[in-house]
Amino acid sequence: GNSVTQMEGPVTLSEEAFLTINCTYTATGYPSLFWYVQYPGEGLQLLLKATKADDKGSNKGFEATYRKETTSFHLEKGSVQVSDSAVYFCALSTNRDDKIIFGKGTRLHILP
Amino acid sequence: DVKVTQSSRYLVKRTGEKVFLECVQDMDHENMFWYRQDPGLGLRLIYFSYDVKMKEKGDIPEGYSVSREKKERFSLILESASTNQTSMYLCASSPDRGYYGYTFGSGTRLTVV
Numbered sequence: 001g002n003s004v005t006q007m008e009g010p011v012t013l014s015e016e017a018f019l020t021i022n023c024t025y026t027a028t029g030y031p032s033l034f035w036y037v038q039y040p041g042e043g044l045q046l047l048l049k050a051t052k053a054d055d056k057g058s059n060k061g062f063e064a065t066y067r068k069e070t071t072s073f074h075l076e077k078g079s080v081q082v083s084d085s086a087v088y089f090c091a092l093s094t095n096r097d098d099k100i101i102f103g104k105g106t107r108l109h110i111l112p
Numbered sequence: 113d114v115k116v117t118q119s120s121r122y123l124v125k126r127t128g129e130k131v132f133l134e135c136v137q138d139m140d141h142e143n144m145f146w147y148r149q150d151p152g153l154g155l156r157l158i159y160f161s162y163d164v165k166m167k168e169k170g171d172i173p174e175g176y177s178v179s180r181e182k183k184e185r186f187s188l189i190l191e192s193a194s195t196n197q198t199s200m201y202l203c204a205s206s207p208d209r210g211y212y213g214y215t216f217g218s219g220t221r222l223t224v225v
Binding site for chain 1: 152154213214215218
């Protein structure tokens with residue numbers, strides 16, 4: 001079946017550090033891939049998405065590239081800020097699937 | 113701005129009470145979903161609905177029911193609240209089956225005492 005595996009957290013970085021959160025997936029068909037972000041006390045917000053291989057999603061300085069050959073969708077940011085502290089969820093949906101499948105989330109702490 | 117609105121941000125209820133969590137979306141979306149979120153367990157799907165008056169069980173439907181009488185409103189019902197239902201509850205909607213992503217509400221943190 002379809003699944004998403006993302007790195008366990010928490011991840012703690014200093015401000016202005018480079019961020020990578022790994023995400024790999026297993027899917028039948030041709031999935032769309034997503035990153036969602038959840039700030040403390042809030043619901044999830046769509047951060048970025050990619051709908052086909054080699055697409056790059058980007059938003060707020062975050063990027064992720066849909067890599068079909070490695071079945072990955074790693075989230076990156078060149079210089080993190082304290083305000084990026086949140087939980088990040090990788091997710092997928094396929095043409096045939098009814099629902100989005102979420103990873104378990106990675107908590108990110110950015111220290112000033 | 114499109115929205116999914118959950119009626120309460122924080123709720124405290126007693127064991128055995130009947131609890132209603134309300135969710136309203138203003139985007140004319142066909143599909144609506146209820147999740148609960150617990151530390152270490154991620155998001156778990158409780159129920160979903162693809163149309164008015166339709167409902168489907170998710171991964172953890174036990175102890176819950178839902179109601180969708182109107183397209184914009186999807187209610188989650190805890191028939192007899194228990195302490196193990198203390199959790200963050202998230203509602204979401206989408207125009208399709210998920211291919212373009214969901215829009216989430218802000219969540220309801222429910223505590224059952």
